[in-house]
Amino acid sequence: MADIVAGETYVSRAPADHPKTTQRVLIVAIIVLSAVIVGQLAYYLILAPRLAISTVTLTNETRLGDEQLLSLAGVRIGMPFFHANPAAIAEAISRHPEVRDAAVSRRFPGSLDIAVTRRVALAGGLVQTDSGTRTLIFDEDGVVFQIGSADSAHTLPVVSGLRFPEASIGLQLPDLVVAFLQELRAFKLNNPELYELFSEYRIVRKNDYAYDIVLYPMHFPVPVRMGASISADMVQYVLMMLDMLRSEGVLHTVAELDVRTGDGIVRYREARDGR
Structure with a gap:
C-alpha cells in the first residue's frame, strides 16, 4: 500500500524475517557439527581399531639384529597403528649404547619406517x-x-x-x-x-x-x-x-x-x- 506524503510516494514494506533466517543457520550448523562428531566417533570406535601395522621398513646400520631392534622399540606386526608413537619408539631405540640416532615415522594406513644410525668408532x-x-x-x-x-x-x-x-x-x-x-x-x-x-x-x-x-x-x-x-x-x-x-x-x-x-x-x- 502506498502513502502520499507532501506530494511524494512512499512504499511501506514488511520487516525482514531475521529470526527465521538465524534459526535456519543454527539448524544447519548443528546438523554439520553432529555429522562431524558422528564421523569422528565412527572413525575412532570402528575404523581406527581396525587399522594395524602391517609393514615395518627398517634401515639398520648397527650390529644389532633387526629383531633385537624391534624388540627394543616395542614394535610388532599387527599392533594398532595409532599405538605406534614415533617419538617414543625413537627414544626407546636410542637408549642402546650402539645407536647414535633413530628416526621413526608412520605412513597411513599401516606402515612404519625406522632408520637407525650406528655410532662410529673414533x-x-x-x-x-x-x-x-x-x-x-x-x-x-x-x-x-x-x-x-x-x-x-x-x-x-x-x-x-x-x-x-x-x-x-x-x-x-x-x-x-x-x-x-x-x-x-x-x-x-x-x-x-x-x-x-x-x-x-x-x-x-x-x-x-x-x-x-x-x-x-x-x-x-x-x-x-x-x-x-x-x-x-x-x-x-x-x-x-x-x-x-x-x-x-x-x-x-x-x-x-x-x-x-x-x-x-x-x-x-x-x-x-x-x-
Whole structure:
C-alpha cells in the first residue's frame, strides 16, 4: 500500500524475517557439527581399531639384529597403528649404547619406517680398571659402545691414560676427554693423512680441569707432548722438528719433544754438550 506524503510516494514494506533466517543457520550448523562428531566417533570406535601395522621398513646400520631392534622399540606386526608413537619408539631405540640416532615415522594406513644410525668408532681406549686392562671402543661423544681385546681395536688410534673402577657398555667418558675426542674427530675429518701418522694419544691429567696430550708418531720413536689442543699446523711443525732431528742423527737420543709453548723443546735421554 502506498502513502502520499507532501506530494511524494512512499512504499511501506514488511520487516525482514531475521529470526527465521538465524534459526535456519543454527539448524544447519548443528546438523554439520553432529555429522562431524558422528564421523569422528565412527572413525575412532570402528575404523581406527581396525587399522594395524602391517609393514615395518627398517634401515639398520648397527650390529644389532633387526629383531633385537624391534624388540627394543616395542614394535610388532599387527599392533594398532595409532599405538605406534614415533617419538617414543625413537627414544626407546636410542637408549642402546650402539645407536647414535633413530628416526621413526608412520605412513597411513599401516606402515612404519625406522632408520637407525650406528655410532662410529673414533678410537680405542686402553683403560686401567680394578679388574685389569680393558679395551674400550668409543665415538666422538665419549660413549663406550664396545668392549673387547686389544685385537678388536688394532685399526684404530689408541687413547690411553684413562682409569675407571670398572668398564661397561654405555660408559660415558669425562667431559675433559670428550672435548678432546671432538677436537680429534674434527682433526681426523679435515686432515686424514696427518691423523693416520699417530698410533696413540695419551691423556696426561694434571688436575680436574686440565690435561696434556702426548702423541706417539708411527714413524718416529719419540713421544710428543702437546697441550689440550691439536691442530694441523702444530702437527706439521712437530713432524718437521722430528725429521730435522733424524737428519741430524740425534733422534735416537731424544726422550721427548715438548711443543706446549708453541716452540719445540727437545728433552734428551742424557745430557749432551751444548744442549
